[in-house]
Amino acid sequence: MxxxxxxxxxxxxxxxxxxxxxxxxxxxxxxxxxxxxxxxxxxxxxxxxxxxxxxxxxxxxxxxxxxxxxxxxxxxxxLTSDRCTPDFFAAHTVTDLLNWPDYDLEMQGRLTEPLRYDGATDRYVRCSWDEAFVGIGASLRCLEPDSVVFYASGKSALEQSYLYGLTARFYGTNNLPDSSNMCHETTSVALKKVIGSPVGTCVLEDFETCDAIFYFGQNPGTNSPRFLHPLQEAVKRGCKIVTFNPVREQGLVRFINPQNPLQMLSGQATELSHLYLQVRPGGDIAAIMGVCKHIFALDAARSLTTQASIIDRAFLAEHTSEYAAFERTVETTSWTDIEREAGLTRAQLEAAAAVYAEAKNVIAVYGMGLTQHVHGSQSVGMLVNLLLLGGHIGRPGAGVCPVRGHSNVQGQRTVGISEKPELVPLDLLAGQFDFEPPREKGMGTVEACEGLLAGTVKGFISLGGNFVRAIPDHERMEAAWARQELTVYIATKLNRSHLVHGRASYLLPCLARSEDDVQADGSQSVSMEDSFSHIHGSIGKRSPASTSLRSEVAIVAGIAKATFPPHPKWQWDAWTADYGRIRDLIETTYPDQFKDYNRRMFDAGGFYRGNPARKRDWKTETGKARFTDPTVLSAVGVGDAPGRYHLITMRSNDQFNTTIYGHSDRLRGLEGSRMLLLMNPDDMIRDGLKQGEVVALMGDAGDGATRAVEGLAVTPFNLPSGCVGGYYPEMNPLVPLWYHDVESKTPAAKGVPVRIQKIAR
Incomplete structure (x- = not known):
């Protein structure tokens, strides 16, 4: 043993x-x-x-x-000084580069010139911009529109995102997946259903007056460190943070503000979480159920006294529907079932409920630990249920706050990057640009991957991102990728996706947002939307990494000009010359949200595009905020079994999405390698595993497919029993494509069924 x-x-x-x-x-x-x-x-x-x-x-x-x-x-x-020039590609075949680690690929530096894939030499070779645009346009004209996917990374700003969506629809397709399909699409679906808004209801100022923050499945220390400042200030004035997360993340435990000289010199940290509850993966539904169950008990006890009610019954009567079914489910669900699925004790959940009961203003914060499950939509619905009980949506200091990842992933949806035609004002676009938009639902990420496996997707254009590395089942996906006729990658640096190519492939280098974007009418600015629905202008001032670089706007316009015949309302040159004209188009398309866009884009703190749910204007089927009645207590899609673990994929402190900055995970005390399997020490004893032992992790989804990641060093870690942890994207081969949220199709990467296989010595 x-x-x-x-x-x-x-x-x-x-x-x-x-x-x-x-x-x-x-x-x-x-x-x-x-x-x-x-x-x-x-x-x-x-x-x-x-x-x-x-x-x-x-x-x-x-x-x-x-x-x-x-x-x-x-x-x-x-802004690195390193450059990835055509000479680098002349020295390395694409097949050779496929064996390089992700980190080494990106560390080659900024791409400097447009490139096309040459099959005879298996290399990317230099080409002119005109050659690239003509070749892409010719390929697109030979393909059926619905066989081409237009993917967008959440990093691209509003202006190029709007033009990109137009380009896809002018071409004749709604195949517009983006980063949100892989992270917060569950938010967009679930919140839209229950409060009528696909985004959170909070603004930044709400953190100045909240009394309690219920925090689920998000790690601000790594993923959004500036969030630690308002959290610290909230705690200092008496706000209590109750955290639910399988992993004990230091960003929610203790914080030293680097901008506070006294804290930096003294080393005296602020203790953040009042309660830190290490819930089982997918156990959030059960945990929230337990909190609600004790709130009901506390409220009943208060009804016999002069104490104020915890449940805001006037709010429930005026602003909510379907409460009775939810109430019955809470009352009839046993504590035994709740404790088992949550992995928490009744006493722990009652302590959390006591914090809620004493708070006047509650904010619920969450991330992908809540959304990336098979029943993630039900988890989001349960969290909204908790807020609705006390009327904690639609007033200052309270609300629901999903924390988004990439800088403009929310904004892209706002301006039309969506595979769902009902979310885009197609009739208005038809009149605005004199064309007939496609009306059929397009492909999201999962459907695009299914189409690639089936051979029905023939072309893939990627506005930024590292799609092939980010998706589930990516070993199967890489094998299918080469059957495409066309792949186009718009990027600042080389990544693995660029090496997985179609028969014709182009790698087009673009300006970074921090660089001076000079067009015919002068230096241009762009804009993006933050997690609080505020729009911010941005202007780059640094000299471009290469004189051959073009902006994303110019590249999108160049592809469109080479693909479509001239049209009097499709003014690609004018839009490229002055991005203010693109913002005028956005304002015309979305007049209520972008009024006076150009004038307000550099307002301090951004300008708020509004949210009806914040004003208790519920755009739902019932015209009210809707309680949901959960059908499961665990959000994972494959339950427990002897020898089965549920894998949590995680990002390190030296990482943002698929970009790896280094091999230090400082906030977890892990250094030097990303090929780690994090395990509860008691589970290691039970399975006869030693620290540092190298094992393989095998998929255990029950679909008959073989999925494996080998070469993982067992590392004891503070995790709940029955779950293991590993890094994203290295663990993506273990996530089945079909294993996703039921309603949104967001990959369920936070509770993947796996087994540990020892390596024969």
Whole structure:
């Protein structure tokens, strides 16, 4: 039997000198020009440059340094002095490069010239922009529109996203998947159903007056570190944070503010979470059920006294529907079932309910730990149920707050990047641009992958991103990818997706957001939407990495001009010359949300595009906020079985999405390798595993397919029994394409059924 190993649990706080050291390491490695420091000073400030990392809000009154560790890494990573020129590709075949680690590919630096794939030499070779556009246009004209996918990364700004959506629809398809399909599409579907809005109801100022924050499945220390500032201020004034997460993340435990000299010198951290409950993967439905069950009991007890009611019955009567069914389910669900599925005790959940009961204003924050499950939509619905009980939606200091990932992933949906035609004002676009838009539902990420496997997808255009590496089942997907006629990648740096190509393939280098985008009418600005539905302008000032680079707007327009015949209302040259004209188009298409767009885009703190649910205007089928009655207590799609674990895929501290900045996961105390299998120490003893033992992780979804990731070093870690952890995207081969949220088709990457296989010595 294996000797018990102590679980790795890093106790150093988030922020502090570790954060400074993390930024410095990237600065010294990338060696940007000294002007890059000026970009950091302008970052996330009105009239400056908006970070390309997360979508956290930008305050009206920013700090002197309004950037975080990962935001700085993202900026410095793009402003590197390294260059990936055509000479690099002349020295390496694509087949050879496929064997390189993701990190090594991106560390080659900025792409400098347009390239096309040459099958005879198995290399990307230099081509002119005209050659690339003509070749892409010719290929597109030979393909059926519904056989082509137009994918968009959530990093692209509103202006190019709007033009990209138009281009796909002018071409004749609604095949417009984007990053949200893989992360927060569950939010868009579930919130739209229950409150009538596909996005959160909070604004940044709500964190100044909330009394309690219920926090589910999101790690601000790594994914949105600037969030730690309002969390710290909230705790200092007495707000209580109740955290539900299988992983004990330091970003929700302790924080030293790098902008507070006293904290930095003293090392005295702020303790953040009042309660930290390590719920089982997918156990959030049961956990919230337990909290609601005790709220009912507390409220009943208060009804016998003069204490104020916890449940806002006047709000329920006026603003909600379907409460009775939910109430019956809570009352009839046993504590035994709740404790089993949540992996928490009744006492722990009652303590959480007591925090809720004493709070006047409650905010519910969540991330992909809640959404990336087979029944993730039910998890989101349950969280909304909890808020509705006390009337905590539609007033200041309260509401639901999904934390988005990429900087404009929410905004892209706002301006038409959607495979769902009912979400886009197609009739208005038809009149605005004198064409007949396609009306059929397009492909989201899962459907696009299914089409690739079936051979019905013949072309793939990618506006940024690393699609092939980010998707589930990607070993099967890579094998199918080469059957396509055309692949087009618009990017700043080389990544693995670019090496998985169709018969004709083009790699088109674009400007970074931080670089000066000079067009015919002068330097251009762009804009994006944060998690709080505020629109922010951004202008780059750094010299481009290469004189051959073009902006994403210019590239999209160049492809469109080469594909479509001239049309008097399709003014690609004019739109490229002045992005203000594109913003005028957006305002025409969405007049209520983008009124006076050009005038307001550099307002301090951004301008708010509005949210009816924040004003208790419920755009739902019932005209009210809807309670949902959960049909399951666990959100995972494949239940427990002897020897089965549920895998949580995670990002490291040295990572943003698929971009790997280094091999340090400082906030978890893990260094040097990403090929780790994190395990509860008691589970290691039960399975006879030793620390450092190398094993394989096998898929256990029950569909007969063989899925495996080998070469994982067993590492004791503070996790609930029955689950294991590993890094994304390395663990993606274990996620079946069909294993996704029932309603939104978001891949269920936070509760993947797996088994551990020992390696024969």
């Amino acid at each position: 294996a000797k018990k190993a102590d679980a790795v649990q890093h106790e150093a706080p988030a922020g502090g000198w570790g954060s400074v050291a993390g930024m410095a390491k990237v600065l010294f490695r990338e060696k940007p020009t000294p002007a890059a420091l000026g970009t950091l000073l302008d970052q996330n400030k009105a009239g400056g440059f908006m970070c390309t990392s997360c979508a956290w809000g930008k305050p009206k009154h920013p700090h002197a340094f309004e950037f975080c560790e990962n935001g700085a890494k993202s900026t410095l990573w793009e």
